[in-house]
Amino acid sequence: LLAAGSSIVVDALCSVDLQHAECSKAADREGILAAVHAAPGGFGELNARVRALLWAAVEEQGWRAVSAAGLSLSRDDALAAGVHTAALLLQREEAGRAEALV
DSSP, rough: OOOHHHHHHHHHHHTOOOGGGOOHHHHHHHHHHHHHHHHHHHHHHHHHHHHHHHHHHHHHHHHHHHHHTOOOOOOHHHHHHHHHHHHHHHHHHHHHHHHHHO
């Protein structure tokens, strides 16, 4: 079973859309948008590459978690462990924010 919040992690990783990213300066954003639009594949290619890198980072975290526990798991299990770890970190962060409000 994945931790509560795992679907949030998966949804976030699947929905990366850099065309909606923000910049502190409007001129910078316009320049970046123009450069990406002019590049082969545009935002579709860039989004796909960034999603792949993010998934790889989550999978790496899973490998680290299972290795630290001395386990030998499949790639899918390592990815699930990475998503689970990210979800737990989100829960801790939310709990920390809730504690700060009390």
